[in-house]
Amino acid sequence: MRNRIGIIGGGAAGLFAACQLNRLGVSENADVTLIEKNNIPGKKLTLTGHGRCNITNRKEVSRLKEGYHEASNFIYPALMEFGPEDTVSFFENVIGLKVKEEDNNRIFPVSDSAVKVRDALVSYISDCSKIICGAEVSSISIKDGFEVTTSKGQYHFDQLILSCGGSSFRETGSSGDSYRFAGSLGHTVIPVRAALAPVNADDGSLGFCRALSGVSLDADISLYCEGKKTASMSGVVLFAGFGLTGPSVMEISREVPSDIDGKDVYLELDLVPGTSDEEFDRKLIDLIGGHPDTKIATLLSGFIPQSAASAITERTGCEGLYAQGFPKDNRKKICRAMKHLRIGLKGAPDLNAAYVTRGGVSLKEVDRKTMESRRVPGLYIIGEALDIDGISGGYNLQACMSEAYLAAKAILSKKIC
Numbered sequence: 001m002r003n004r005i006g007i008i009g010g011g012a013a014g015l016f017a018a019c020q021l022n023r024l025g026v027s028e029n030a031d032v033t034l035i036e037k038n039n040i041p042g043k044k045l046t047l048t049g050h051g052r053c054n055i056t057n058r059k060e061v062s063r064l065k066e067g068y069h070e071a072s073n074f075i076y077p078a079l080m081e082f083g084p085e086d087t088v089s090f091f092e093n094v095i096g097l098k099v100k101e102e103d104n105n106r107i108f109p110v111s112d113s114a115v116k117v118r119d120a121l122v123s124y125i126s127d128c129s130k131i132i133c134g135a136e137v138s139s140i141s142i143k144d145g146f147e148v149t150t151s152k153g154q155y156h157f158d159q160l161i162l163s164c165g166g167s168s169f170r171e172t173g174s175s176g177d178s179y180r181f182a183g184s185l186g187h188t189v190i191p192v193r194a195a196l197a198p199v200n201a202d203d204g205s206l207g208f209c210r211a212l213s214g215v216s217l218d219a220d221i222s223l224y225c226e227g228k229k230t231a232s233m234s235g236v237v238l239f240a241g242f243g244l245t246g247p248s249v250m251e252i253s254r255e256v257p258s259d260i261d262g263k264d265v266y267l268e269l270d271l272v273p274g275t276s277d278e279e280f281d282r283k284l285i286d287l288i289g290g291h292p293d294t295k296i297a298t299l300l301s302g303f304i305p306q307s308a309a310s311a312i313t314e315r316t317g318c319e320g321l322y323a324q325g326f327p328k329d330n331r332k333k334i335c336r337a338m339k340h341l342r343i344g345l346k347g348a349p350d351l352n353a354a355y356v357t358r359g360g361v362s363l364k365e366v367d368r369k370t371m372e373s374r375r376v377p378g379l380y381i382i383g384e385a386l387d388i389d390g391i392s393g394g395y396n397l398q399a400c401m402s403e404a405y406l407a408a409k410a411i412l413s414k415k416i417c
């Protein structure tokens, strides 16, 4: 009897799992069926890296694992067994897709095309896997192995890889079904929320963000909840019509609590990072003293973009004022705005605008060496379905790849046939 292996969800994790099964020689003893509800697999994958697909990140695994927050220890064995170098080698030597390294160790295809990545993966698995598209799975139950009911009929599998993704960018197909299926099979699902998402400014800060829409600057940012600093980050902040985005804001978004309505939650931006409040004040005193005929906004433009400098002077009531005779109180206000710019937040970051989902199937119930469920033997859970979210820079696709490898290896080591 041949081993019937089902893969539910043809996103990055599901496609990688089929690839790993193929690479490890599945066709000799098993049938692989990948079921995807969209008409074509990998819809989200084609959006990755702004359409260029940041495949992985070539950092040392010991450093890479720190990018997975609370899940760093869980993911470590997977990264050790199939790490970034293996991913690069897989793309270059197995599926013939050349890659290049960009800043911060990020790996992209030379073609700069996420669509080509998706197509290469699909092409590689089409010989050894049956790909059924346009089939939405409605339920998974345990009957003669796994009974999977879809909009195109029922399927039975001996072993099942659950890879229906998370809950972000729902239009790509990841609508939270992983959690429903895992929950129905007895798994605990950690409540989901946004990670790597933009944040919305509250009414008090919206005008300021709008005025600076499109401006980006380097800043230290800190998240405050009810007066307590709960997270901090450094990097590029991008102002937008709705609030803030950019790498460091997206990074910190996972720390914004999901129930912030009615609470005092804000981001504090230090627009002059690396300079203490006192040092900045002294610099300002020197500038004011040395350039009496210059507008304050112009002096500030030595530190931040001109538009941001104008917005700061407007916000502090110093619009149009010159250095000569500039009152000390106003200087203090400027210092405060430059070093402690407060952007109030409105609501939790939108999960649908998030690049990844925080939360998901509890890692306590999954074997980190095989990705097999501790609740349901023969069930493997990988990708964003799990309570793992990585920082940006190729971490999330690498997680999918590493987990897919462990699951494929474990499945093929079981001698069902």
Ligand SMILES: Cc1cc2nc3c(=O)[nH]c(=O)nc-3n(C[C@H](O)[C@H](O)[C@H](O)COP(=O)(O)OP(=O)(O)OC[C@H]3O[C@@H](n4cnc5c(N)ncnc54)[C@H](O)[C@@H]3O)c2cc1C
Binding pocket: 008, 009, 010, 011, 012, 013, 014, 035, 036, 037, 038, 041, 042, 043, 044, 045, 047, 048, 049, 050, 053, 054, 055, 056, 135, 136, 137, 138, 163, 164, 165, 166, 168, 169, 172, 173, 174, 175, 177, 178, 354, 355, 356, 382, 383, 384, 385, 393, 394, 395, 396, 397, 398, 400
């Ligand atoms: C805009 C954007 C850019 C990103 N860029 C990067 C990047 O450059 N690098 C990086 O590492 N990460 C990136 N990510 C994150 C990365 O795309 C995800 O972490 C990854 O796609 C998760 O893979 P997955 O297979 O678990 O889920 P998904 O890719 O969401 O795939 C799940 C699949 O399951 C299918 N499915 C769901 N429910 C059912 C059902 N009931 N029946 C059948 N099929 C179902 C869905 O249609 C979908 O195809 C980005 C994310 C976004 C949104």
